[in-house]
Amino acid sequence: MTAMVEISELRKTYQSGFEALKGVSLEIREGEILALLGPNGAGKTTLISAICGISVPSSGTIRVGGYDTITDYRAARKLIGLVPQEINLEPFQKVIDAVRFSRGLFGCKRDDVYVERILRQLSLWDKRDAKIMELSGGMKRRVLIAKALSHEPRVLFLDEPTAGVDVELRRDMWDIVAKLKADGVTIILTTHYIEEAEAIADRIGVINKGELLLVEEKTALMTRMGRKELVVELQEPVESLPEALSGYDLDLIEEGRALRYTYDTSADRTGITKLLSDISATGLVLRDIRTRQSSLEEIFVGLLQENAA
Amino acid sequence: MNFQAVKSIYYFEMARFFRTLLQSFVSPVISTSLYFIVFGTAIGSRIDQIEGVSYGAFIVPGLIMLTVMTQGISNASFGIYFPKFIGTIYEQLSAPVNFLEIVLGYAGAAATKALFIGLVILGTSAFFVDLSIQHPWAMAGFLILTCVSFALFGFIIGIWAKNFEQLQLIPLLVVTPLVFLGGSFYSVSMLPPIWQKITLFNPVVYLVSGFRWSFFGTADVPVGLSLLAIAGFCALCMVVVWIIFRTGWRLRS
Incomplete structure (x- = not known):
């Protein structure tokens, strides 16, 4: 062009x-x-x-x-x-x-x-x-x-x-x-x-x-810059993250009712399959799963912060 | 040369004039009539003839000059200041036009309006006094040159002005006194000798004198000098306008 x-x-x-x-x-x-x-x-x-x-x-x-x-x-x-x-x-x-x-x-x-x-x-x-x-x-x-x-x-x-x-x-x-x-x-x-x-x-x-x-x-x-989130909703709330999952970038959210996993869409492996099987192995029961892509707005704010740093 | 652009600006400015035609036409007629009633009839009847011309007729050229100068300035200054004020100037600045085309459009329209009003005053005067124009071509030449020069001068003021107060400042504090003290309503020879000398520093004296010569054949200063003065002023304004557009002064950030 x-x-x-x-x-x-x-x-x-x-x-x-x-x-x-x-x-x-x-x-x-x-x-x-x-x-x-x-x-x-x-x-x-x-x-x-x-x-x-x-x-x-x-x-x-x-x-x-x-x-x-x-x-x-x-x-x-x-x-x-x-x-x-x-x-x-x-x-x-x-x-x-x-x-x-x-x-x-x-x-x-x-x-x-x-x-x-x-x-x-x-x-x-x-x-x-x-x-x-x-x-x-x-x-x-x-x-x-x-x-x-x-x-x-x-x-x-x-x-x-x-x-x-x-x-x-x-x-x-x-x-x-x-x-x-x-x-x-x-x-x-x-x-x-x-x-x-x-x-x-x-x-x-x-x-x-x-x-x-x-x-x-x-x-x-x-x-390239988009981060994706996987939110795993649990059947029963937990007070803290199980020890077996400490290797993952996980946050406990919604008063212990859900786990949030942040991953890079451009990475070769997202690690989702292993995460889900590890969660299952800990005995936690899954209720629902949802994903969310970060918006351009978040990319933009991230860029500006990077630029300011 | 972008003639379409010149035409567009010119018509746009003239449209403003025609929108207020009644005001544009009636106000000079009324003010001229008032001048004749006050100066021509009430006071003028007590004044002897000046250089063989009745006072009423004597003031006609000065009256036309006074109006043409102030109208030329106010029309052109407002014409270019208003787009600056409301922000529409961006269009002229981003259009494929050069300074000459913009000036031709704005100052050309302002000069046309001033000329129109000058002719209206001339016509109105004919109802009050007997007028004869000894040198009609010279009269037309002086009139047009004055319209153009003062439209250019007004254009410069409009670009210079940052607010409405500044827009009025030069016409009010400089031009009006110079015009009134420039022999519009009297002959320079009527002044005390020292003032006759001082008044020669007033450029308007040369314009009024030359214009009056075209009517009655008599002048305060040699007519060639008058022509030189107005042509020089016109050239000076053109140079200033050219510099303004070259540098983008007060136009382009």
Whole structure:
């Protein structure tokens, strides 16, 4: 797969001396959905701003579709659509005028058919003549997306698109993103909702304190870093772990009613079979067994803690 | 050159003007009428002719200049400050446009609005006084150049301003006094000799004088100097705007 966005050794140091980006290098593949995860102030928005031309990087290079974002900014920017984090819209403008304005700004001729298609896709067509100030927060977010898509970009940046958005709209957003991906649009979204990344991303990048800690396929990441738990519920509660089981990484939980075994999914042997037979040998009677995979959130928190250490 | 972008910004700004057309149109008509009633009729009737022109007619060029300068500044400064204030500026910064295109859109629209209002005042004046324009082409040239220069100046103020107070600061504390003391309502020759000298440091004197010359053929300062002053001011503003976009000052973090 060819790279749509190539970032090399990108640094951004503010006048105050604060280093917002500390040499970030990243390749974003054409047609993928990359989720950039990170806590507040990690550098997610700074990275997007630098790619889109809103802030000037201190050093490093960025290429979008093969075009350098500084020396060939016109060609590079034409490929990019940006949905900002804040709802920044001209309140007195009509929805359709706002979208037409954005299209013109990106150098495209007026195309009512295309604009109608975008507005219909985003369920905004009925509101096309409404003033933006009359719309709900969710509708305004849709207008931001419509504006970002108005010039038919090949790369779409969504900066925390579902921050402060209700569950229904969040699902709608995910649907919209899925449709765009189907159209071949490369999507980069920043979020600190891990479930969002888990639900829609192909690859996950974790950024903290201006450094990219890792970029990996979501499934591979979850397999590699995912810990699994096996919970064995007992028929009768026990007060302490039997001596015969002391060799296992076991915790007694639920007031002695269950044993929790944590194991690595990527290990050659999980040790489950032996554990179960050893439990049985101690005379404990099993009531139920359940397993649980650690979520991306736990992986993420673990990574940040590792990074802080 | 991204002409589509220039057109989009220009139309967007003009749409704002047309949304408040009544206000844009009626307010200069009313204020001009008031000036004529107060200065032209009530006070002006007691003032002799100035350089062979009735006082009422004499103040017309100054009145147009006064309004065109303040309107050019306020329209352009607000035009660029408002997107900064509400955050929509991200779009212009991330669009495939250069500084020239952004300036052409914003300052072009602000200059158009100022020109429109200037012409409205000229038309309104014709109801109150007999007007003859001796050098119509020069008049049009001075008017357009002033509209453009002050729209550019307003654009700079709009970028510089960090809040609404700063947006008003320069027009209120610098431009309005300079315009009022720049011979809009009097001839420099009416001042005591020392003030005649001091007033020559006021750039507005050159603009008003040149513009008045295009109407009546008389001027406080040589007309070539007036042209040089306004062209120089226009060029200076362009250079400042160019530097702003080169460096991203107050625009790009």
